[in-house]
Amino acid sequence: MKPEDEVLRRQRDRSRIMALLLGAFVVLLFFITIAKIGINW
Amino acid sequence: MPALEITNAAALPADWRDLLALTKPRVMSLVVFTGLCGLLAAPELPPAVLGFTAILCIALGAGACGALNQWYEADLDAKMRRTAKRPLPAGRMDRQTALHFGVGLGAFSVLLMGLAANWLAAGLLAVSILFYVLVYTVWLKPRTAQNIVIGGAAGAFPPLIGWVAATGQFAPLPLLLFAIIFLWTPPHFWALSLFVRSDYAAAGIPMLPVVAGARATRRQIFIYSLPMAAAAIAPWPLGLAGPIYGASAAILSGVFLVLAARVFGSRSSDPADMPAERHLFAYSVFYLFALFTALVADRWIAW
Numbered sequence: 001m002k003p004e005d006e007v008l009r010r011q012r013d014r015s016r017i018m019a020l021l022l023g024a025f026v027v028l029l030f031f032i033t034i035a036k037i038g039i040n041w
Numbered sequence: 042m043p044a045l046e047i048t049n050a051a052a053l054p055a056d057w058r059d060l061l062a063l064t065k066p067r068v069m070s071l072v073v074f075t076g077l078c079g080l081l082a083a084p085e086l087p088p089a090v091l092g093f094t095a096i097l098c099i100a101l102g103a104g105a106c107g108a109l110n111q112w113y114e115a116d117l118d119a120k121m122r123r124t125a126k127r128p129l130p131a132g133r134m135d136r137q138t139a140l141h142f143g144v145g146l147g148a149f150s151v152l153l154m155g156l157a158a159n160w161l162a163a164g165l166l167a168v169s170i171l172f173y174v175l176v177y178t179v180w181l182k183p184r185t186a187q188n189i190v191i192g193g194a195a196g197a198f199p200p201l202i203g204w205v206a207a208t209g210q211f212a213p214l215p216l217l218l219f220a221i222i223f224l225w226t227p228p229h230f231w232a233l234s235l236f237v238r239s240d241y242a243a244a245g246i247p248m249l250p251v252v253a254g255a256r257a258t259r260r261q262i263f264i265y266s267l268p269m270a271a272a273a274i275a276p277w278p279l280g281l282a283g284p285i286y287g288a289s290a291a292i293l294s295g296v297f298l299v300l301a302a303r304v305f306g307s308r309s310s311d312p313a314d315m316p317a318e319r320h321l322f323a324y325s326v327f328y329l330f331a332l333f334t335a336l337v338a339d340r341w342i343a344w
Contacts, residue, residue: 003053010054017057028094032157035088 055138059128063111063139064104064146071329072103072199075222078333079200079215082340083207087158094157095206098150099199102166105147106173106195112139113178120244123237158206165205169198183245186252193226194219200333214281217272218336224269225329228262228301232322235259235304236312259305262321266301270294273332282336283343289335297321297328 076099080092087095111118111129119130128134147170155163177192197219204215234241234248235258241248250258273294277287303317 007053010056014054014057028090028097031090032094035090038088 055134063108065107069103076199076203079203080207081337098154101150108143109174117244121240159209162206165202186247186249189230197222220272227265229325232318235318236315263301263305283339286339
């Protein structure tokens with residue numbers, strides 16, 4: 001594998017994982033907000 | 042040319058698996074478990090998602106500690122067989138990536154803890170991360186053979202943080218849980234450092250067996266086991282836990298003391314021939330898991 005290919009592969013893998021983590025974080029923030037609203041009522 | 046290969050490897054973006062390895066996932070499991078038990082032993086429970094987030098923050102904080110520890114100790118890790126294959130000493134990542142990853146993870150974990158649980162728990166998490174990195178890794182570990190004793194406090198924070206995340210305040214029981222892990226850490230690590238002594242010596246880390254010798258270390262292991270057992274049993278007579286926990290703590294601590302006494306009586310100087318030390322080390326991990334499981338079982342079954 002050429003070095004450029006390896007750089008691209010790693011960047012692609014990291015981008016995918018970052019997207020997954022950000023998606024999970026958005027979902028988590030949504031449920032935290034719902035739970036906080038429930039507590040404050 | 043190995044030097045060129047290392048430069049090339051470090052110039053590549055770090056592989057995500059190496060970033061994950063920086064967080065020391067195996068160490069994290071014990072931290073997450075004790076934090077979860079601290080939360081579940083609390084008299085009032087937060088909503089599930091907030092409890093989950095609190096434990097997630099403890100895990101991320103522990104991961105930040107692992108990353109910053111490996112960033113600071115990359116040169117030492119390269120000298121020890123056990124740690125030479127980690128991402129930094131093996132040249133698979135540049136140091137700045139590890140530093141940024143560790144600081145970012147730590148800051149994120151503290152902010153999220155503050156937003157999801159409360160700012161007292163977030164403050165405790167920040168103190169535990171700073172204590173582990175600055176007091177233990179940077180200050181004590183390279184300077185004194187007592188590094189594990191005071192540095193052990195960093196690993197003792199999770200159940201306290203879990204409890205405070207659930208209740209928003211301190212109480213005697215989580216402070217005792219802190220004391221148990223604080224007193225458990227020296228026998229646990231010194232048993233390990235007896236049979237991996239040559240590695241620590243090669244890296245110039247003043248672990249007790251290197252500085253004071255195996256005999257003094259074995260004596261200290263036994264001495265620390267006594268107040269540890271007392272702290273482990275104490276919640277029962279103090280009325281902070283019930284008989285399920287009390288009986289479990291007494292039996293588990295009794296076995297711990299027997300194994301520590303066997304280490305005290307051992308005279309072996311060959312790291313390959315130290316069954317008593319290996320048994321104590323393996324049992325010490327089981328001991329902490331079992332003790333905290335008993336605490337949660339006691340809280341949920343008997344009270």
